[in-house]
Amino acid sequence: MELKDVLSEIHQEVAPLLGQGKVATYIPALANVDPMQFGMAITLNNGQQFGVGSYQTAFSIQSISKVFTYTLALRAYQDGLYKRVWREPSGNPFNSLVQLEYEAGIPRNPFINAGAIVVCDSLVSHFSSETKAFDKILSFIHECSGDSNITVDEVVAQSEMEHGYRNLALAGLMKSFGNFDNGIIEVLKTYFKHCSIVMNAQQLSRSMLYLANDGTDPISKKQLINSTQAKRINSLLLTCGHYDASGDFAFRVGLPGKSGVGGGIVAVVPGVMAIAVYSPALNESGNSLVGTKALELFTTKTGYSIF
The missing domain is CATH 3.40.710.10 (DD-peptidase/beta-lactamase superfamily)
Structure with a gap:
């Protein structure tokens, strides 16, 4: 199945979940965000990009x-x-x-x-x-x-x-x-x-490509960090990127990733792509509820997991 078709399928499957979870209210400026939004974008190492839903809607990236x-x-x-x-x-x-x-x-x-x-x-x-x-x-x-x-x-x-x-x-x-x-x-x-930096899912997926490519941006060809450091960062994203739900995210999604209370999550498929999702309603651990499900569906449907 084409990647753009996978994204469309995921968009349909997660739609019934929108409305579950709660937006971050302890930061008053985030409390008024529409919780019904969902966007997802991927950027491949060759620069190709695909997106669905609110993938060009800017949001506060917070802990990402x-x-x-x-x-x-x-x-x-x-x-x-x-x-x-x-x-x-x-x-x-x-x-x-x-x-x-x-x-x-x-x-x-x-x-x-x-x-x-x-x-x-x-x-x-x-x-x-x-x-x-x-x-x-x-x-x-x-x-x-x-x-x-x-x-x-x-x-x-x-x-x-x-x-x-x-x-x-x-x-x-x-x-x-x-x-x-x-x-x-x-x-x-x-x-x-x-x-409080503001980005959209498309920009976020593009910005994480250096971690999918041993520390070198495959589009600009700039080495941003060395391959050992990229390996270290990815390992921490897998084990610590989702706070006290990091083990559950690794179990469900199987990719290095980082969430933020603004509703964004980025994930890295080493050697292939970076993915970003946006849906502001959070689960009890402060991670995007629908975004986590979307990434679980993505790795299940495509086999793009490190496990």
């Missing part, structure tokens, strides 16, 4: 941005980064304080909030300021996606800054353990801004 920041930090610090953020699944909610307290302020992995905040702290240090760090993050996303029009939703960023008390607490706890080098507010501004 953590893939880009971790890539930049790994490029800058290499193995030294592992002293500040580990490589283990957390098994806890993405904003848990309890585990961080037990483990002396070192986050389990870079895709839970505490881990991503430490990664952000490392980038603020590396690029010398909050403004320079964010500019580098955004320009890297422009490079990965081949689209320099991608920008940040300042309303969402401000909303997160005004209501991000749990993230402030995480940063403060890590600071108390000495695992934080810069000012908390400075780092969190950068963190909230990169979480």
